[in-house]
Amino acid sequence: MNRSDRIVIGGYGxxxxNPAETLAADGVPYTTIDIDSGDEIDVIGSLTDEETLGAAAVSDAHAVIPALGDDSTSIFATLVFN
Known part of the structure; x- marks a missing residue:
């Protein structure tokens, strides 16, 4: 499987x-997912929703950063996108 250099960041609070700012400064492409809309959000939805993951092309990403405020949701999201 050929993966891009793009990183997916789940949660943009x-x-x-913070990782989005670092990736942007280093010129690394990234896609943001968040349940709230905003200028910096590429895909609106939940990191635990398979449709949202498909819209963000998570399967083609180099890595996913589950930047959620709740550890149990981050762990569940990791299981969903694996």
């Missing part, structure tokens, strides 16, 4: 905005 306080936690997710």
């Amino acid at each position: 306080v936690v997710g905005s």
